[in-house]
Amino acid sequence: NAGVTQTPKFRILKIGQSMTLQCTQDMNHNYMYWYRQDPGMGLKLIYYSVGAGITDKGEVPNGYNVSRSTTEDFPLRLELAAPSQTSVYFCASSYGLDSYEQYFGPGTRLTVT
């Protein structure tokens, strides 16, 4: 099992550009999550999904979009990148159904200049 994989590992964007952060899990987990981690701020939930075709906003969804067309994939789309979106982005998944521990990918470090 590869677990949760994320691409790219690093990316530099110019203000106003767009990009998609990819996330794939091979554990057949129903639940998937996107977080951002800023220094000293812990983790903030951006979007989450409880199954294919179902997504919902987390704590900080503005400027982002997601889709979940398959169980395995949960891409995060940044439209019109802003410096405030400079962060490290983590994707996570969990099985759910009283097994709520989340498994994290290695992260994508994004800089917007």
Added chain:
Amino acid sequence: AQSVAQPEDQVNVAEGNPLTVKCTYSVSGNPYLFWYVQYPNRGLQFLLKYITGDNLVKGSYGFEAEFNKSQTSFHLKKPSALVSDSALYFCAVRDPRSGNTGKLIFGQGTTLQVKP
């Protein structure tokens, strides 16, 4: 409000000494509690969880955590620290308001520094 607090930004301990990383929570109902570790430039790794049962939970890498309902705490412990345990540690609790979404509330993190 539902919350998790890690009152120490950093914990310093000498190698071979016992370590404790503190976590307190405030949620309604029975808590589902978790500890994660993050090494530099890596994702978070699951260490252990408490859902029900024994108050002392054992996890990966020799870590354990003690659930204390009366003190609403879930402190992470290890009897003998290793230099390689130096990392950022996060406590998390399942958000009971979130129904069956599995959403977790994370603490701010505690940096553990183990000196040789």
